[in-house]
Amino acid sequence: MQQMISLQDLTLWIDEFLRNLFGGTWALLIEFVLIGLALLVAYAVLALFLIYAERKICAFFQCRIGPNRVGIWGIFQSTADMIKILLKELIRINRADHFLFRIASFIVIIGSICTFAALPFAKGIQVLDFNIGVFYILAISSLGVVGILMAGWSSNSKYTMIGAMRSGAQLLSYELSCGLSLLAVVVLAGTMQVSQIVEQQSDLWFIFKGHIPACIAFVTYLIAGHAETNRGPFDLPEAESELTAGYHTEYSGIQFGFFYLAEYLNMFIIAAIAATMFLGGWMPLHIPGWESFNKVMDYIPSFVWFFGKTGFCIFLALWVRWSFPRLRIDQLLNLEWKILMPICLINLLLMSVAVIF
């Protein structure tokens, strides 16, 4: 573990520098702003990259080339799209509830950014690290559904209304499985603090450590989390062929962009949580007894591990999304209440038994 580059040294150095320069309170204030800015920039850049990656990967699934005009291999395509979306008019909808209509997209994106802040990106890079980290993640990430319901209700359109109702039903249901799957890991780890959960996987990742219950929890979490992100085959709230664009049908310009960003980042967040909780987060692959192997693994920087694992989970999500047709609303709810949730409950029990004995 000693060889691993820890970015904590860097952050501590910045902290010390600022304190020497301005003194405690001001340094803290400046750090808040710096961290906020860094998070927002990371959020935006990641979203741009994810949009590009999805378009490219989906193109390969579909035997196409994908974006290839803006920049080499079209890498600046999503930047160009972002500029376009920034320049678009914000259309004022007749007889909409304007206050809720405008605020909805912010709520969605705030929920997403707050969750984003709690992710351990690399050794020493984590903004929020409570002792109830997992609880915080679950709670704050479900803030988005309020925004979605608001958007659907305030747009004064029947499509958005149906989309919002579907979304409410779906997110509330799948929140359960999400929570129960993560709870299985919490039982195994004995803590809710994200940094400690990662630390505990230093000898072996939880998916290997936790035997069968951890594997089951991993799969159920991926399914439920995928449903949480409103992406196919669970994209009912915005089912393109039925509801045109579901709850964000009436939005334009950057407000639509916020929903779009939040959707991509939620995909990233779900994948990152899966990677952190089950695949060790930024922790390299360590196998007990294989000392030299572990040492080699340590040379790979921690953020590479984190983004690699997250990328793997995102790839799985994209694979599913571009292969399966959409579920119907009754099938969607059946899947959750009759299949996933019982499995999760039994799995939690199994995990508890496994931990006790």
Added chain:
Amino acid sequence: MKEPIEKIAELYNAETTENGGRYELTLAKENIHDAAAYLKREYGYDFLLEMVGMDYGDTLGVIYYLSQSTNPAPLLVLKTSTEKSDYPELYSVCDLWDSAEFYEREVYDFFGIMFINHPDMRRIFLRSDWNGYPLRKDYDANPELNPIPHRNEFLVDMERVPSITMSMGKEIETTRSLFDHDEYIVNFGPQHPAMHGVLHLRVSLDGEVVKSVDPNFGYIHRGVEKLCERYTYPQILHLTDRLDYLSGTINRHAFCLCCEKALGLEVPERAVYIRTIFDELTRIASHLLGWGSMCMDMGSITAFIYGMRDREKIMDIFEETAGGRLMANYSVIGGVANDIHPNFVKRVKEFIPYMRKMMKEHHLFFTGNPIARGRMDGIGYLSKEKAISIGATGPGGRASGWRNDIRKIEPYAVYDKVDFEEVIRADGLTFDRYVIRLDEIEQSLRIIEQLIDRIPEGAFLNKPKGVVKLPAGEYFQRVENARGQFCVHITSKGDAKPYRVKFRSPCLTLVSALKEVAPTHKIADLIMLGASFDYVIPCIDR
């Protein structure tokens, strides 16, 4: 065949004439409903193929083409007429055949004939405030009568539906509201990603469940039948491609066959073979797109792209030989426009094994997909009787067990010389309508495989001498296009331009099948069901 005609002639005082092996009965307007009911009850004429409105000059009339589902080949023609007044009336037959509902609305729209006892006498294609009846010969096309509205108009959910009923010998005009006051109505279309064109469905919802569907047409109505009356026959050919643009080649083939039959023109063997191969390629392309868009409507965009990719190969073959891709513009009266490209045979031969390989992949990727099966199984039952009554021909009807393939019933071109199966499925569910298209692709490949090596040498075009003038009379030709029976009716007075042209749109009846099947299903199923019938809107809005 003789018996019902004599019986009707005796009972209802009908005049019998024979026209090219087809019997025509001319009835007085009071007798038409009773005679039709008698034919349906006693002789099993359960399929109303087509209703053609006519303006004979001094009278307005309707021509009914009837057929039996048990013996589909011979057609029986009923004719009736009514005096040309401000309010011409006929008795409706929509209690006998469901397909008459839309047909009669169309006749009303274009000729102004009101149908007594029809439940819904709204105009079907034109606006409700349109002045005049366009297909009448005395129609005034002055644009000032029907100005283009320059102001934004609101869509109304609630509409009043007029109808006329007879009671105690008196006509009573009534109107009713289309929906109840407190129903939740959502407009699907005219601009909607899943509407395959500009169809407008007004759907009454109860939560996610569809209560009733009211289709609205006419958003891209171009008045093709009216245009035909001003064009010469070779010019009309170009319009046929633009009806059902996905089976344009087949529609054009139908019009050519009709003209050739009327002229008694001999078509070179080579052209007949090429036309058949082109028709089948078109059918494959259309089914691939139909399959893909159905998958897309279920949320699987990748399948759509796969369908488009395979279809692209066919488009390339078309482009090389005909110059056009979607609109090949290839068949002409007397043959085909130009000879096939030297590469044609080679490329078609390459395409057949490629397509077979891809079909395996499509089945593996989508047909066997548990979510797809879960969506399609047990949904959208259309019974055989209902399919016949509605007139849902083509794959939509064959999935319900109704044998209606014109290629088998009345073989045209070289379909009598090739060995292929008419794919029939019994259950009438969405999955049957889905899988029948894939099975038909395989049959089309079989047909092409048998023909591609047998294209005879020789001329490809027997050009008619001078201006094409069809001898006076009525001509009728039906073919199997990718969506069902496409029919051409031409009435000629011996001029270079036809007196009346009517195309039977197989898609119009498919929409009424959707209207029949959709209630009690969910919104997601409504979209999927629409795609499973695979209608094309320009075919409806001629």
